[in-house]
Amino acid sequence: MPKPADFWNDRFAAEEYIYGEAPNAFVRAAANTWCPGEQDILVLGAGEGRNAVFLAQQGHTVTAVDYSAEGLRKTIRLAGAADVDVTTLEADVREWTPDRTWNAVVTTFLHLPPADRPGLYTLIRRCLRPGGHLVAEWFRPEQRTEGYTSGGPPDADMMVTPDELREHFSGEGIEQLDVAEPTLNEGMHQGPGATVQFVWRRPE
Numbered sequence: 139m140p141k142p143a144d145f146w147n148d149r150f151a152a153e154e155y156i157y158g159e160a161p162n163a164f165v166r167a168a169a170n171t172w173c174p175g176e177q178d179i180l181v182l183g184a185g186e187g188r189n190a191v192f193l194a195q196q197g198h199t200v201t202a203v204d205y206s207a208e209g210l211r212k213t214i215r216l217a218g219a220a221d222v223d224v225t226t227l228e229a230d231v232r233e234w235t236p237d238r239t240w241n242a243v244v245t246t247f248l249h250l251p252p253a254d255r256p257g258l259y260t261l262i263r264r265c266l267r268p269g270g271h272l273v274a275e276w277f278r279p280e281q282r283t284e285g286y287t288s289g290g291p292p293d294a295d296m297m298v299t300p301d302e303l304r305e306h307f308s309g310e311g312i313e314q315l316d317v318a319e320p321t322l323n324e325g326m327h328q329g330p331g332a333t334v335q336f337v338w339r340r341p342e
């Protein structure tokens with residue numbers, strides 16, 4: 139019986155970092171607003187660890203969650219090469235019940251089917267301390283419907299719209315919600331992409 143993580147374990151089995159070793163550009167820019175070492179950060183769907191390791195290099199305390207053991211193995215390897223600590227946790231975000239909170243949640247391209255996304259948004263809100271920030275980037279449906287070739291899941295319904303985020307995250311907390319078209323340069327993601335870039339602050 140195949141496990142849900144098999145697809146990603148197969149993809150991450152190669153020794154090369156398929157999304158590269160450098161952080162996602164939106165995460166890098168958002169992290170520039172944080173003082174070094176001030177954040178206790180949860181990275182959801184951390185993959186091979188590029189964002190988690192970058193954030194740890196900024197002195198932050200980082201927990202990386204993913205259901206792919208191969209991704210977490212590469213996260214630990216990347217952290218070792220950078221001489222930083224990242225706590226890894228193998229968990230399926232659709233079932234995981236965290237026993238603590240963080241003052242930031244970071245997630246990039248964690249694409250779930252429509253039925254699972256409300257649960258992801260609830261998890262994110264629960265993981266954040268009051269005043270804490272979510273920094274997130276997903277592909278928008280236009281990534282498929284307008285023929286972009288820079289990656290992402292095959293189905294447009296796996297993508298995220300700004301309206302969906304407005305529905306699940308209170309308006310008072312929205313600090314940035316951009317319909318973006320970045321030029322991606324991150325391993326398999328190359329070239330123009332249709333994304334939504336989101337920063338939300340959990341109200342006190």
Ligand SMILES: C[S@@+](CC[C@H](N)C(=O)[O-])C[C@H]1O[C@@H](n2cnc3c(N)ncnc32)[C@H](O)[C@@H]1O
Pocket residue numbers: 143146157162182183184185186187188189203204205206209229230231232245246247248249
């Ligand atoms: C497109 S990759 C992005 C990886 C990383 N965020 C990055 O940008 O480099 C999607 C990641 O989400 C993880 N993922 C997908 N569904 C998940 C789930 N239900 N629970 C935990 N991780 C999941 C995959 O294992 C994979 O690492």
